[in-house]
Amino acid sequence: MPTLADVGKAAGVSRGTVSNVFNRPELVRPELRQRVEAAARALGFGGPDPKGRLLRDGKFNAIGFMPPGAYAIAEVMRSPYGRELVLGVSLACDEAGTTLSLVNGTDNTRFASIREALVDGFILGHSGDIGLITSAQRRRLPFVILENDAGPDINSIKIDGRSGAVAAVRHLTGLGHRHFAILSIRRTPGPPIVHMPGQAERPLLAGFSLDDERLDGFKQGLAEANLSIDDVPIIETTPGDPSAGAVVFDNVPEATAILTMSDWQAITILDEAVRRGIEVPRHVSVIGFDGTAESARTTPPLTTVAQDVIGKGRLAARMVLDNQPPRQVVLPVELVVRASTAAPRAKIR
Amino acid sequence: MPTLADVGKAAGVSRGTVSNVFNRPELVRPELRQRVEAAARALGFGGPDPKGRLLRDGKFNAIGFMPPGAYAIAEVMRSPYGRELVLGVSLACDEAGTTLSLVNGTDNTRFASIREALVDGFILGHSGDIGLITSAQRRRLPFVILENDAGPDINSIKIDGRSGAVAAVRHLTGLGHRHFAILSIRRTPGPPIVHMPGQAERPLLAGFSLDDERLDGFKQGLAEANLSIDDVPIIETTPGDPSAGAVVFDNVPEATAILTMSDWQAITILDEAVRRGIEVPRHVSVIGFDGTAESARTTPPLTTVAQDVIGKGRLAARMVLDNQPPRQVVLPVELVVRASTAAPRAKIR
DNA sequence: CGAAATTCTTGGAGCGCTCCAAAAAATGGT
DNA sequence: ACCATTTTTTGGAGCGCTCCAAGAATTTCG
Numbered sequence: 001m002p003t004l005a006d007v008g009k010a011a012g013v014s015r016g017t018v019s020n021v022f023n024r025p026e027l028v029r030p031e032l033r034q035r036v037e038a039a040a041r042a043l044g045f046g047g048p049d050p051k052g053r054l055l056r057d058g059k060f061n062a063i064g065f066m067p068p069g070a071y072a073i074a075e076v077m078r079s080p081y082g083r084e085l086v087l088g089v090s091l092a093c094d095e096a097g098t099t100l101s102l103v104n105g106t107d108n109t110r111f112a113s114i115r116e117a118l119v120d121g122f123i124l125g126h127s128g129d130i131g132l133i134t135s136a137q138r139r140r141l142p143f144v145i146l147e148n149d150a151g152p153d154i155n156s157i158k159i160d161g162r163s164g165a166v167a168a169v170r171h172l173t174g175l176g177h178r179h180f181a182i183l184s185i186r187r188t189p190g191p192p193i194v195h196m197p198g199q200a201e202r203p204l205l206a207g208f209s210l211d212d213e214r215l216d217g218f219k220q221g222l223a224e225a226n227l228s229i230d231d232v233p234i235i236e237t238t239p240g241d242p243s244a245g246a247v248v249f250d251n252v253p254e255a256t257a258i259l260t261m262s263d264w265q266a267i268t269i270l271d272e273a274v275r276r277g278i279e280v281p282r283h284v285s286v287i288g289f290d291g292t293a294e295s296a297r298t299t300p301p302l303t304t305v306a307q308d309v310i311g312k313g314r315l316a317a318r319m320v321l322d323n324q325p326p327r328q329v330v331l332p333v334e335l336v337v338r339a340s341t342a343a344p345r346a347k348i349r
Numbered sequence: 350m351p352t353l354a355d356v357g358k359a360a361g362v363s364r365g366t367v368s369n370v371f372n373r374p375e376l377v378r379p380e381l382r383q384r385v386e387a388a389a390r391a392l393g394f395g396g397p398d399p400k401g402r403l404l405r406d407g408k409f410n411a412i413g414f415m416p417p418g419a420y421a422i423a424e425v426m427r428s429p430y431g432r433e434l435v436l437g438v439s440l441a442c443d444e445a446g447t448t449l450s451l452v453n454g455t456d457n458t459r460f461a462s463i464r465e466a467l468v469d470g471f472i473l474g475h476s477g478d479i480g481l482i483t484s485a486q487r488r489r490l491p492f493v494i495l496e497n498d499a500g501p502d503i504n505s506i507k508i509d510g511r512s513g514a515v516a517a518v519r520h521l522t523g524l525g526h527r528h529f530a531i532l533s534i535r536r537t538p539g540p541p542i543v544h545m546p547g548q549a550e551r552p553l554l555a556g557f558s559l560d561d562e563r564l565d566g567f568k569q570g571l572a573e574a575n576l577s578i579d580d581v582p583i584i585e586t587t588p589g590d591p592s593a594g595a596v597v598f599d600n601v602p603e604a605t606a607i608l609t610m611s612d613w614q615a616i617t618i619l620d621e622a623v624r625r626g627i628e629v630p631r632h633v634s635v636i637g638f639d640g641t642a643e644s645a646r647t648t649p650p651l652t653t654v655a656q657d658v659i660g661k662g663r664l665a666a667r668m669v670l671d672n673q674p675p676r677q678v679v680l681p682v683e684l685v686v687r688a689s690t691a692a693p694r695a696k697i698r
Numbered sequence: 699c700g701a702a703a704t705t706c707t708t709g710g711a712g713c714g715c716t717c718c719a720a721a722a723a724a725t726g727g728t
Numbered sequence: 729a730c731c732a733t734t735t736t737t738t739g740g741a742g743c744g745c746t747c748c749a750a751g752a753a754t755t756t757c758g
Contacts, residue, residue, distance in 0.1 A: 048746090050464070052404065055400050073449060077436040352713095364715080401743095
């Protein structure tokens with residue numbers, strides 16, 4: 001690989017001049033410039049190597065996005081929520097002319113990735129592990145934590161998951177529902193986990209803190225209607241598990257309303273309902289979470305706890321780009337009532 | 350920002366030792382290691398700056414993705430097709446442990462971006478401009494061109510757009526349709542352009558070469574049924590233009606079948622049809638393109654010319670990651686018949 | 699025509715790191 | 729206690745570039 005110096009030698013000029021030819025051509029006499037360009041072409045030199053500049057100038061002009069927990073980038077891109085989040089981030093990156101690096105932080109490589117990533121700042125999905133934050137702080141780059149409050153010194157953005165969950169339950173109890181199933185998120189790979197009432201280990205503090213918060217919101221909402229979450233079956237599935245619907249219908253046939261933690265899960269339920277000839281909302285009501293674009297397109301359109309996912313991504317990017325004093329932002333959620341919920345009317349079959 | 354040397358001085362050891370503490374801790378005596386770690390902590394040194402390593406070792410461990418034409422990353426992320434493409438790329442990146450950099454190549458910064466991007470290879474969306482390719486070649490990094498054949502020396506992946514378009518028309522003419530509208534893609538920002546039959550400038554070679562190819566396929570398919578594309582209105586809209594449906598219905602009310610160039614456009618049509626009380630496929634048949642996941646979820650589910658978008662993205666990434674001799678891949682397409690097409694049955698209204 | 703003003707070109711310094719050959723220190727055997 | 733080994737540590741070289749002050753060449757103008 002030829003370097004500036006090689007080209008300079010070939011053209012009989014100094015490194016500096018060759019550099020100028022590529023970066024500030026107006027500074028160099030046309031005749032000389034042409035000679036340099038010819039030499040560069042002859043040597044197959046395609047412009048200054050960005051590595052050199054980088055060391056000198058020190059800006060990557062990129063921000064990094066790292067998914068929470070052990071999720072891979074592809075898993076993020078597969079979920080409706082993840083796609084909108086990345087879209088929001090990319091919106092801000094476009095505006096700022098910044099590159100968006102999707103950094104893989106699989107398990108044990110997570111901290112190494114943070115140490116090594118070629119970025120000027122981070123958006124970090126956060127599952128609750130403390131190591132992540134110290135790791136990020138060490139790097140001394142602006143960063144923002146998603147879906148977790150990491151204290152007053154650290155940028156964070158989360159949604160008000162609890163209120164959302166409460167609103168979802170209120171809506172359903174208001175409609176007259178008394179028999180629920182909760183579809184929660186399993187944050188480790190593996191098959192669905194079914195927690196029936198009365199079992200010992202209830203997963204009330206098992207997942208990401210956002211999950212716990214929402215579970216707590218469900219609990220509160222149920223309590224308001226004199227119902228106990230301890231009597232409600234909770235099923236945990238990985239975010240896109242296609243069997244979620246089957247597992248719910250098989251294990252909780254008496255449920256007239258299903259609370260989920262993402263639109264994706266709710267969509268899965270809808271699909272399984274169609275397969276089984278179960279009608280939504282006539283036989284069972286289903287409520288999503290996130291309010292992604294997809295939730296409006298399903299049949300029937302989903303009632304869902306909506307948040308501004310795109311706005312969240314965009315804000316996250318802005319926060320690392322702007323590098324202002326740390327803020328802890330809690331974004332509101334809003335129940336969007338569409339057609340997947342109704343008063344319990346018919347028994348299945 | 351402290352450096353290796355600073356830490357070394359503070360701990361009374363050499364740069365090299367500090368480097369080892371961070372990169373090959375097993376090489377340094379535990380006692381010394383602790384001293385160094387303490388010094389690092391005291392100075393707030395969070396590990397070797399990746400910039401330095403980079404210059405020394407020269408691998409970014411990242412591949413770049415640049416959208417075609419003047420599209421921004423966010424525009425890619427907005428489209429169902431773009432999302433699946435990026436998903437496919439990220440799948441391969443995950444497997445390879447590589448970072449995926451979404452590089453903005455807006456118009457005039459496009460070539461500069463190629464020169465400067467901190468990546469080991471490129472996936473380049475290609476609109477047909479020759480400068481792009483020379484620019485990429487200059488960088489001497491592996492790259493692959495999407496949706497264009499750039500000759501035998503250059504990696505490229507495209508779909509067989511012509512066959513797909515022909516298949517779409519055949520399906521529709523086979524159903525008995527004689528009155529078409531074509532929804533083509535406007536590749537510059539702006540409002541829809543309506544080309545009615547008989548007008549001078551027909552857009553048969555206006556857009557990306559993929560668009561031209563598909564238009565040509567439509568032409569051929571129509572010709573097989575003794576129909577001339579010159580009699581078919583062609584409307585060009587930007588990919589996600591929400592007014593596309595309205596423009597089509599307003600300008601070509603007599604069409605019983607609408608050919609589009611993406612699922613996204615077809616979905617837009619479906620939405621507008623609902624708004625106007627037009628029934629698909631009873632009043633009008635609509636056919637999509639790409640076969641994205643979204644196309645299966647619409648009401649009614651879309652008949653579409655499907656391609657393996659995820660596979661394409663993945664293959665593209667593999668090609669730049671593997672850096673084998675150049676290949677030109679043409680991916681097959683397949684007509685997936687669902688419920689948005691039927692024999693023309695009812696006149697609208 | 700020559701000095702002053704202007705335009706171009708030069709090359710040293712330094713960005714932070716890792717590699718590596720060689721020096722230093724520790725260990726082991728006799 | 730000494731020498732041969734083995735384990736640790738060292739510091740020079742160099743990765744490719746841009747900046748910048750200073751020097752060289754060219755132009756301008758009285």
